[in-house]
Amino acid sequence: MKVEVLAIGTELLLGQIVDTNSSWIGQQLAAAGLDSHFQTKVGDNPERIRGALRLALDRSDAVICCGGLGPTQDDITREMIAEVMGAELVQDDEVATRIRAMFEDRGRTMPENNLKQALIPVGASPIPQQPGTAPGLICPIAAVDTAKTADTRSERVIYAVPGVPYEMKEMITGTVIDDLRKRSGESSVIRSRVLRTWGMSESALSELLADRITELDAIGNPTLAFLASGVEGLKVRITAKAPSEVEAEQLLDTEQAVLWPLIGHLVFGLDDDNMETVVVRELINRGLTVAVAESVTGGYVAGRICAVPGASKVFCGGVVAYQPEIKQRLLGVPEGPVVTEEAAVAMAEGVRSIMNADIGLATTGVAGPDEAEGKPVGTVCFAVASPDGALATTIKLPGDRERIRQFSTISLLDVLRRVLVNQES
């Protein structure tokens, strides 16, 4: 089953918006074992949208159209799909009622042009999920409707989903993927689990998993995939196919258990976890509070911790001690060089003390563009101070100023995480 994605909107071609929707849909299709050979962006132009739809139906079995379902004149996706289907647009009263109710819920009167969104090609059906005013559509296309006369495929399908990411995502995961898999004759369910790893390169991680990947290639199910996520580490995605959800989850559990001795020491979280949610959760579980003293990261560590809802339960506060004089006066760092493990420990202990926290964290280093204290750009010292004492470490990071600061931030959070889960590397 070949599936294409067609992103619709002139603003995408002009680069005013980056099309992240297609990439996300590509991930979901790959995880569901559905082939995708092309993704196309096209502007709000009737002729070109029609052409792109016909071309996509010619070379693929299904097309997911993203965008152009709004109430304005520019939004012509449903009209173009109706033309390609050779079908009339008629108002779906249920959808119309739903849209009207949404406006009433917000205490507003529905503008009449929003009723345009309730128009649906005859033969199409609305997607049950509808988080916004734009309904998604499932539009079956009979083989005779296409130019390709020698085509023997029984039925193809166009899905229309809104361009608003959260609306689109709800429809893709709630309906489109399952519908595609049913059409492809797959009665099995597909489930994925992501192991979030940090601290190892893609090639080194592949090497650790090489034998298992060879075994899985022979078995065919589950499968493993790597997704690089920049300074946020590498995701290892396990995808399992099974007759039922329960069996798919069992396959995932079993595979996770097989992978654990190989890479478990690198895994900081699962699925939607990120480093800060994991750290905050571990702190809450242990009833511990934390404070941070930052130089090279300049507030990023505090900023990430505070991004987690509920961080106030565990985060006392932080000091951005950018000037040496502030490090000395506020945090009690001794005079002398400040890009040292000794200075990092003094900062961590200092902030722990003035913030009355259980744990103190610190970063100090050289983000560039120039070296400092004879230390090259990318030199960063970390420290964690707790009632059990302090530990410090120094790393040398590659990249530019921003990358060094981001990388230092997640590195320090990972050091704290390892201390908490008692896995010092």
Add this chain to the structure above:
Amino acid sequence: MKVEVLAIGTELLLGQIVDTNSSWIGQQLAAAGLDSHFQTKVGDNPERIRGALRLALDRSDAVICCGGLGPTQDDITREMIAEVMGAELVQDDEVATRIRAMFEDRGRTMPENNLKQALIPVGASPIPQQPGTAPGLICPIAAVDTAKTADTRSERVIYAVPGVPYEMKEMITGTVIDDLRKRSGESSVIRSRVLRTWGMSESALSELLADRITELDAIGNPTLAFLASGVEGLKVRITAKAPSEVEAEQLLDTEQAVLWPLIGHLVFGLDDDNMETVVVRELINRGLTVAVAESVTGGYVAGRICAVPGASKVFCGGVVAYQPEIKQRLLGVPEGPVVTEEAAVAMAEGVRSIMNADIGLATTGVAGPDEAEGKPVGTVCFAVASPDGALATTIKLPGDRERIRQFSTISLLDVLRRVLVNQES
């Protein structure tokens, strides 16, 4: 002149990498007055790349291929272009020497497979800019080489540029755009200037500029475009066409002067400026230092200021006072509610004092998910304290926790900027 972008790489279809290159190229084409009707992503598959190239040449005058120029077996862009051109691939000795020299510069021996990158279709020429090992290519296509026999266009062209963003950008701005404009018969030059605005919605900004846009629509040159940039505000891009660079710059200067009375009060910077680079520059120019006390933004304000190289000249440091007790003990905030302008002023004055800074900044507010002190989510108070006294303001922001924190961060930086340039709104 119609130009298509073809992004090549299976990792793009799988969503392992978001294709930001095409969006960026779309921006450059639009600014240069070149039409772009389609952007396509295709995997590393010979048949499909060939098909996509032929289709693009059929419906457009030029194709920019991005990616697939590396030294590995997956990288087949140059082979596919050679096939579509009907040309042999031959080694370009100059390019080969250049690649070898790059490896020698890094003290490494060139692996033999990198020589593949020096292969160039007969009739094509390398793009002069070559920041990495992959050379870019300009590949003219004679009309007879295409399937479309009724085609009367004289010559079309395929450009090949690497997928590495900084390499791609250097070639597009250094060669491709100018070459496209020459081919389109344009001897004029195109120059753009971006006015970075903050603090007004797109519809309100359009209203301010409505009359001028109508005038410019009649004149045709220069043109104005809006680019939304999320919490970073709206960019207004002026694009001017003229016989020479000097004249184009004069047109830009003149138009900027016309726009200034309308929107100058919203403009915080030009072109590559962002809010923090502007703030740091204004502080340096005035020889002033700054410190920040953060609650709701939790380190983001400090983090953004420190992102600017040279921030250490003006930034003393910051306190992330997340708990009320820390606000009181470290910053001297009186007991009582902390989401108030009084608390914000006390925080700004407190941090100014303990950091020995000329100016103190502060944020305190409710990021959610729950309301606090009876104040709804999105309530944020800002303060700026200086030797001349303190000012405070309260705003109510929409959106989720992260958006409220990001929006608060740039809001506070803009308040500081306005104080510095004496433009209090």
